Amino acid sequence: MEKYEITMTPTRRCRRCGRLLFSREALENGYGCQCAKHVRQEELARKPIDGQISLMDFLKAENGG
Numbered sequence: 440m441e442k443y444e445i446t447m448t449p450t451r452r453c454r455r456c457g458r459l460l461f462s463r464e465a466l467e468n469g470y471g472c473q474c475a476k477h478v479r480q481e482e483l484a485r486k487p488i489d490g491q492i493s494l495m496d497f498l499k500a501e502n503g504g
């Protein structure tokens with residue numbers, strides 16, 4: 440009797456577009472190489488930019504602080 444092993448690991452598919460991943464790097468990232476670039480850019484965009492002031496600092500400056 441033959442047994443078929445069905446693997447449904449989410450890491451085998453790109454978490455962004457759902458494409459199957461084959462390269463080791465893609466499997467480690469969880470994204471295809473194109474999507475990894477997009478995700479990296481999105482992560483960078485989410486991080487606060489150097490020199491950006493908080494709302495409290497902005498209000499203090501507005502009040503002549």
Ligand SMILES: [Zn+2]
Pocket residue numbers: 453454455456457458470471473474
């Ligand atoms: Zn993808």
